[in-house]
Amino acid sequence: MKLLYKPLNLAVSALGGILAGMLFKQAWKAVTGEDNAPEATSGDYSTKEVLTAAVLQGAIFGGVKAAVDRAGAKAFTKATGKKLGD
Secondary structure (H helix, E strand, O other): OHHHHHHHHHHHHHHHHHHHHHHHHHHHHHHHOOOOOOOOOOOOOOHHHHHHHHHHHHHHHHHHHHHHHHHHHHHHHHHHOOOOOO
């Protein structure tokens, strides 16, 4: 059963990554009013701005990944009656 979980989890994780990217873009625009976050190598932004963008992006991606992984594990358990750790 765990063999079935791996490809399904990969597909769901990819969708989670897309969702996280969209959420970050919206959050960045809400905070700064700018459409795009600064690139780490851009000379147009301060180090503080670049690091703030990176921390916000990491927090959003981490939260979305945890939510997607948790939902996938719960769905697997519900569908199979087996926990992933078993």
